[in-house]
Amino acid sequence: SQPLAPSPVEAPLRDLTWGQINFLHTTDTHGWHAGHLQEPSYSADWGDYISFSTRMREKAEANGQDLLVIDTGDRIEGNGLYDASDPKGEYTFDIIKQQHIDLICTGNHELYKRNSSENEFNINVPNFGSSYLASNLDIMHPETGEQIPLAPRFKKFTTRKQGIRIMAFGFIYDFTGNENNTVIQPVEDTVKETWFQEAIWDREVDLFLVIGHVPVRSPEFLELYQAIRKVQWDTPIQFFGGHTHIRDYKKYDAKSFALESGRFMETIGFQSIDGLSTSTKTVQTSAAPKFSRTYIDNNMFSFHHHTQLNATTFPTEHGQNVSKEIRAAREHLQLDTTYGCAEQNLWMFRAEYPSNSSIFTWLEQRVLPDIVVDKNRMNKSRLAMVNTGGIRFDIFKGPFTRDSAYIVSPFTSGFRYVKDVPYDKASKLLTILNNNGQVLQNMEPSLQSWMLAPIEQRSFSTHVFTQNVTVPHNEDLQRPLLSEPDLTPGYTTKDDAGSDGDDTLHTPIASYRVPNVIQSQIDPPLQSGDPETIDVVYIDFIQPWVLLAFQFLDLDYSIDDTAIYMEGENLTTLLAKWVTANWKDNC
Numbered sequence: 001s002q003p004l005a006p007s008p009v010e011a012p013l014r015d016l017t018w019g020q021i022n023f024l025h026t027t028d029t030h031g032w033h034a035g036h037l038q039e040p041s042y043s044a045d046w047g048d049y050i051s052f053s054t055r056m057r058e059k060a061e062a063n064g065q066d067l068l069v070i071d072t073g074d075r076i077e078g079n080g081l082y083d084a085s086d087p088k089g090e091y092t093f094d095i096i097k098q099q100h101i102d103l104i105c106t107g108n109h110e111l112y113k114r115n116s117s118e119n120e121f122n123i124n125v126p127n128f129g130s131s132y133l134a135s136n137l138d139i140m141h142p143e144t145g146e147q148i149p150l151a152p153r154f155k156k157f158t159t160r161k162q163g164i165r166i167m168a169f170g171f172i173y174d175f176t177g178n179e180n181n182t183v184i185q186p187v188e189d190t191v192k193e194t195w196f197q198e199a200i201w202d203r204e205v206d207l208f209l210v211i212g213h214v215p216v217r218s219p220e221f222l223e224l225y226q227a228i229r230k231v232q233w234d235t236p237i238q239f240f241g242g243h244t245h246i247r248d249y250k251k252y253d254a255k256s257f258a259l260e261s262g263r264f265m266e267t268i269g270f271q272s273i274d275g276l277s278t279s280t281k282t283v284q285t286s287a288a289p290k291f292s293r294t295y296i297d298n299n300m301f302s303f304h305h306h307t308q309l310n311a312t313t314f315p316t317e318h319g320q321n322v323s324k325e326i327r328a329a330r331e332h333l334q335l336d337t338t339y340g341c342a343e344q345n346l347w348m349f350r351a352e353y354p355s356n357s358s359i360f361t362w363l364e365q366r367v368l369p370d371i372v373v374d375k376n377r378m379n380k381s382r383l384a385m386v387n388t389g390g391i392r393f394d395i396f397k398g399p400f401t402r403d404s405a406y407i408v409s410p411f412t413s414g415f416r417y418v419k420d421v422p423y424d425k426a427s428k429l430l431t432i433l434n435n436n437g438q439v440l441q442n443m444e445p446s447l448q449s450w451m452l453a454p455i456e457q458r459s460f461s462t463h464v465f466t467q468n469v470t471v472p473h474n475e476d477l478q479r480p481l482l483s484e485p486d487l488t489p490g491y492t493t494k495d496d497a498g499s500d501g502d503d504t505l506h507t508p509i510a511s512y513r514v515p516n517v518i519q520s521q522i523d524p525p526l527q528s529g530d531p532e533t534i535d536v537v538y539i540d541f542i543q544p545w546v547l548l549a550f551q552f553l554d555l556d557y558s559i560d561d562t563a564i565y566m567e568g569e570n571l572t573t574l575l576a577k578w579v580t581a582n583w584k585d586n587c
Ligand SMILES: Nc1ccn([C@@H]2O[C@H](COP(=O)(O)O)[C@@H](O)[C@H]2O)c(=O)n1
Pocket: 028, 074, 108, 109, 112, 243, 244, 245, 387, 388, 389, 390, 391, 411, 412, 413, 459, 460, 461, 462, 541
């Protein structure tokens, strides 16, 4: 375990172990480039991160070492800084490009919609040039319609200081929910491509670097590991993953590791490797290089500690200018406009569901009954269904702002419905969608295999519950972070390298399971007893699964039986209205 050193404010921080080559890694930033305004532990912004990476590079280079910066996708959707502008992302592309990123790839969120994948092609790919990799991703050219790689498939380069010869790839997991202007080639097919085989057969390589919007414990990374190991039995391989929003580190073998660096600008992943061969020096194959990882809490105390600098010596002018740019964008977007104030914290995973502190119970009991009302169907009973994966963050006690509305519910998905569904069947839908009963008998095989898949593998669920999932906190917003010797609650990660990965020592936080879908039954006033038929209303993102579940109930509905419910509204706009109406007087 690594030594503990006091931080500038006396809190215990683990030091980094530097190597010949060092990496900083972000993933799933989802627009949180302003950092967390309500959580001191994660309060550094993208400008601070630019200063940090600059100072870390200076430190590495002063010691003759290399430092590479990596981002593995899902940069959009999840925060007002991206979602509140029209068009979306008006400010974020310019902010993100200010970071010197050595390797970058695409996440699924960049691909749900035509316009966001075209933004990658037209803005981010030119911004990052040959650093942007798309090993298994094509786009239909926005003008010609021709199918072409979104970016280069791979990149071979030699590091400046150490002369390490690197072969790098940039993947996305086998995602199928993309708009039809992009094409994702499954990883198991991509590894058979001639260009990939030629790249991995190259003997003049000291390190294979696979970055991807791919969970580190996924079949896709395993396929890539096996494909490379088959032809390079000994060359070190470093993976950088993402998508499951957790801190995680997987060991494939003594010379191959994978790092995943959390979500939402909470974590800057640090990885080092020491003992690699280089273009000028061959290391004995029997000696395994040393790999070391640290999950850095994204705040200035950690940044100062790891660079051994202080408030005067740490910031760069460039970083400070980007922080200014972020503040100006937030102001233009009026993200601090307060709709109302929450009287208590409402948690996604930190509170049991159902319970009074659960955001999902609050939605079911308080919000959905008020907001799921279509003027043309208001006298009809309805079941309102929302996928928990569409809710992205907690609500903290205190001001609920324009930013909060996007943070909790960033997606533009509207509601759709199937009218007049027999109640006895409609009332069974939720159990089927949440797969927690004896519902598999007589089920059609493809539906059965979907139902049998672990909840986190079904594509509309985003949550992964593993041993090492910990959820961040804002236990006491008023308390200055790390200013006292006692520990604050936060990430306490266990991974394949042990329990010493988090830079900041925290006390652990509980994490509870939540279902795929929550539901409210909303009856018109004066109705007594269950209705004979009911409208089934749901967020349009889950329509494919709702239609499948109908099939299981022998209800033969198709898309033609569905229609828009509450034209022009979505959960974000409705939530903002609800808070204004119900929490305005709490402030
Ligand atoms: N319109 C959308 C898009 C996505 N979701 C949810 O997000 C999950 C994927 O998010 P990651 O950051 O983990 O890639 C997806 O499984 C859905 O739960 C949504 O609800 N609506």
